[in-house]
Amino acid sequence: MKTYHLYLIQDDIAKTYFGREFLLFDLFSRFSNANSLTEKKVLYKQIQFVTKPIKTIKLHHRIEQALQNSLAYKKGEECHLLYGEKEECCTLRLYHRHVEIHSQGSGEWETIFFEVLRKNEDTFLAMNYQERRYGWLNPIKQERKFV
Template structure:
């Protein structure tokens, strides 16, 4: 099972840390564990995270996926089922994080990623178990001449 935590990074921090996502990953990883430094890391990570407009994100997901026959809403979670029994992805939108659990093929989770990237360029996904992370929609770098 793959588990992603998707954070809305405030624009000024997203632009600053573009290309240095590993620093944000290290900070958020430190905030998740119990250690002498974790309280500081929790405060720092909460400072760079923006609040997610849960109503508009839930509406966006429903609007984009409602025509799919394999889409359903279970409680406060959006679920996409694949063609095989073990293929699925479940997305739960919270105020500080979007949690995405997926199993089987990557098709269902990719559908959620593609939908979420339409909302903003500043979503950063992290898979702590497999130590993977990245922007859902890479930020365009400004070019100066």
């Protein structure tokens, strides 16, 4: 099973840290692994500073609209589900400051959710702590300055 945590990063922070995402990943992974309450509080404040709140009602609606015609899609009470054959499934849950995606099987299912999220917000950063993988759903376009 793969688990992804997605955070909506502030626009100016996303532009500043494009190409240096490992620093943001380090912040979030240190928070998830922190043992002391003091360390968790400090890291939590930093995370609050670099992230934007997620408009959950809007995203619930957009996900439903995008996937309502798919036979693999089902709306749960507090989550969105995609399921296939041979125990392949994927669930998406929206929270105030992050999105969680749990996927079992091929990478096809989480990609469907990633695509819907990418079309609705520009600065989602996805992280898989177990595999130490991370990346932007919608890479930021850098302005080139020629002299």
